[in-house]
Amino acid sequence: RKEVEQDPGPFNVPEGATVAFNCTYSNSASQSFFWYRQDCRKEPKLLMSVYSSGNEDGRFTAQLNRASQYISLLIRDSKLSDSATYLCVVQGTGGFKTIFGAGTRLFVKA
Amino acid sequence: EAQVTQNPRYLITVTGKKLTVTCSQNMNHEYMSWYRQDPGLGLRQIYYSMNVEVTDKGDVPEGYKVSRKEKRNFPLILESPSPNQTSLYFCASSFRAGPARMDTEAFFGQGTRLTVV
Numbered sequence: 001r002k003e004v005e006q007d008p009g010p011f012n013v014p015e016g017a018t019v020a021f022n023c024t025y026s027n028s029a030s031q032s033f034f035w036y037r038q039d040c041r042k043e044p045k046l047l048m049s050v051y052s053s054g055n056e057d058g059r060f061t062a063q064l065n066r067a068s069q070y071i072s073l074l075i076r077d078s079k080l081s082d083s084a085t086y087l088c089v090v091q092g093t094g095g096f097k098t099i100f101g102a103g104t105r106l107f108v109k110a
Numbered sequence: 111e112a113q114v115t116q117n118p119r120y121l122i123t124v125t126g127k128k129l130t131v132t133c134s135q136n137m138n139h140e141y142m143s144w145y146r147q148d149p150g151l152g153l154r155q156i157y158y159s160m161n162v163e164v165t166d167k168g169d170v171p172e173g174y175k176v177s178r179k180e181k182r183n184f185p186l187i188l189e190s191p192s193p194n195q196t197s198l199y200f201c202a203s204s205f206r207a208g209p210a211r212m213d214t215e216a217f218f219g220q221g222t223r224l225t226v227v
Contacts (some may be wrong), residue, residue, distance in 0.1 A: 043200060043218035102152035
């Protein structure tokens with residue numbers, strides 16, 4: 001079983017749709033969680049950190065469920081520019097070892 | 111401009127010929143890391159460094175070496191490259207690693223596409 005698992009997609013949604021991604025992790029000792037965005041084999045860029053209480057940044061909402069060991073990302077009012085691969089990232093105890101999920105591909109269509 | 115710079119961006123080499131991929135950051139970051147990205151597998155951590163002269167293995171360290179003699183540089187060395195090391199490589203740095211907060215954001219280089227024939 002992979003340490004961090006994501007649905008690879010692709011998710012094909014129309015503009016304006018709400019889309020949700022889930023990510024599960026296997027190491028209960030994991031401490032830090034992030035969502036990164038990667039465009040077409042370019043370098044990943046931080047989208048948002050994920051805090052225990054959940055957090056929101058504009059149209060993006062991230063949630064963490066430690067009991068069930070999953071992280072979610074909700075994108076509201078999807079834009080064409082949201083088309084990308086979304087990477088779930090987990091850091092272990094001490095925060096040094098970093099595990100990336102394989103990513104979920106999103107296509108937003110007009 | 112704050113950035114992570116990798117060189118070269120593209121490299122085709124032959125099996126067994128030693129090569130080095132350089133990584134340099136200008137943000138005075140303590141933490142640096144190397145990843146490889148392969149289709150369907152995502153990014154996998156090769157090595158990381160918590161500070162100068164402090165390095166440790168990630169998930170896939172076999173066939174790679176690193177060094178951290180200066181804070182800004184973290185080169186990746188392939189002593190004897192093999193075709194299974196053909197991949198897209200990313201270097202990343204962050205101010206520190208640890209509980210999620212603003213200063214743990216990782217900044218990535220633009221990637222090095224390596225082909226070993």
